[in-house]
Amino acid sequence: MPGDPTIHHTSDLRGSDGTSEGVSSLVVILVGAPGSGKSTFCDDVMAAARRPWVRVCQDVVANGKQGTKSQCITSASAALEEGKSVFIDRCNLEQEQRADFVRLRKVQVDVHAVVLDLPAQLCISRSVKRTGHEGKLQGGRAAMVVNRMLQKKELPNLSEGFCRITFCQNESDVKEAVKTYSQLGPSDILSAGVFGQKTKEAKVQLGIMKFLKKIDKLDFDASGKDSTPVGNLPHDTASIQTSVTSTCSMELEKNKEDLRNSNSNCPSQRSLIGDSSMDFVHTLAFPSISTADFQFDLKLASEIIVDCVSDFLQRFDNIRLVLVDLSEKSKILSLVRERSANKHIDSSKFFTFVGDITQLHTRGNLRCNVIANAANW
Numbered sequence: 001m002p003g004d005p006t007i008h009h010t011s012d013l014r015g016s017d018g019t020s021e022g023v024s025s026l027v028v029i030l031v032g033a034p035g036s037g038k039s040t041f042c043d044d045v046m047a048a049a050r051r052p053w054v055r056v057c058q059d060v061v062a063n064g065k066q067g068t069k070s071q072c073i074t075s076a077s078a079a080l081e082e083g084k085s086v087f088i089d090r091c092n093l094e095q096e097q098r099a100d101f102v103r104l105r106k107v108q109v110d111v112h113a114v115v116l117d118l119p120a121q122l123c124i125s126r127s128v129k130r131t132g133h134e135g136k137l138q139g140g141r142a143a144m145v146v147n148r149m150l151q152k153k154e155l156p157n158l159s160e161g162f163c164r165i166t167f168c169q170n171e172s173d174v175k176e177a178v179k180t181y182s183q184l185g186p187s188d189i190l191s192a193g194v195f196g197q198k199t200k201e202a203k204v205q206l207g208i209m210k211f212l213k214k215i216d217k218l219d220f221d222a223s224g225k226d227s228t229p230v231g232n233l234p235h236d237t238a239s240i241q242t243s244v245t246s247t248c249s250m251e252l253e254k255n256k257e258d259l260r261n262s263n264s265n266c267p268s269q270r271s272l273i274g275d276s277s278m279d280f281v282h283t284l285a286f287p288s289i290s291t292a293d294f295q296f297d298l299k300l301a302s303e304i305i306v307d308c309v310s311d312f313l314q315r316f317d318n319i320r321l322v323l324v325d326l327s328e329k330s331k332i333l334s335l336v337r338e339r340s341a342n343k344h345i346d347s348s349k350f351f352t353f354v355g356d357i358t359q360l361h362t363r364g365n366l367r368c369n370v371i372a373n374a375a376n377w
Helices: 038-048 069-081 095-102 120-129 140-151 171-182 208-216 235-246 256-262 298-315 331-342 357-364
Strands: 025-031 053-057 085-089 109-116 164-168 193-195 282-287 319-325 350-354
Touching: 025 038, 025 069, 025 095, 038 053, 038 085, 038 109, 038 171, 053 069, 069 085, 069 095, 095 109, 109 171, 120 140, 164 171, 282 357, 298 319, 298 331, 319 331, 319 357, 331 350, 350 357
Parallel strands: 025 085, 025 109, 053 085, 109 164, 164 193, 282 319, 319 350
Antiparallel strands: none
């Protein structure tokens, strides 16, 4: 079986005097959300490695306890002085967080990035289910942390100072990357460049906050239609905005009297009947949490939901939120309603819908600009 063509062995890289021209050590900066598998990646490579590696993790860098970024840099520098290669096991999702580690690059030290860009839902599921995590990020709290961190994600590029960047979008990609780094001999080097990155044409789902911030900047004329030409929007927003402007929020296709009559026996749907002042708000619907999967404390979860809703509505105008649950008997639904009432949140800006989230329009006559999925938890 032929070896990895991107690996250049020492015997292939001899100078005019017969000595090796390869670098002696590597710094591999892991980039990924909690639950993406950074520590597992390090462990798998080190278990089969042909060169000495040191894993530097801020969660345990201070004699087994959580330390500082400065301590990580000191530990990595010491390992490089000993001729070892280093894994930087931190999230490193923002360029600013990576910069100090990239500066470890020297004549005899190359700096690589391995980006574990796995689906958010997978990262969240792993994070909430794990126990005994070094950084204590586990259980229900992990879902919110992962989502917030991913909203700030900045994918690395060569201009930051990396020699090589490997992108992994699925488990198969991760296994290939593990194999590549495991096969490296003491003085072997890898080809420079970017490997495995999605094409620029690939569709990328915008984070909810980024989407709403862009919508918030648009001007609306007196008729409620977007007055900003689609052609003037950023490329990644234009296709989304086309559909948004053609289906502005809360389009009441039937008259309100007919709707009241049809919903008279369904209390959970009455809250969807709005007045004319709400006809052109931007609407975000989000599903109730799955307590079976995420093991949430229901009371705490309801408090977090309502507090976040309250904060969100204070920061954005012309926005409303809809919590969707499959069952009228849902405990989390009743807790959210109770806390929302106690906090005096405007019921026209935050309300609930019982039923399938895909039937918001057909059953509730409600059009949404954004519908969140489970990964947003």
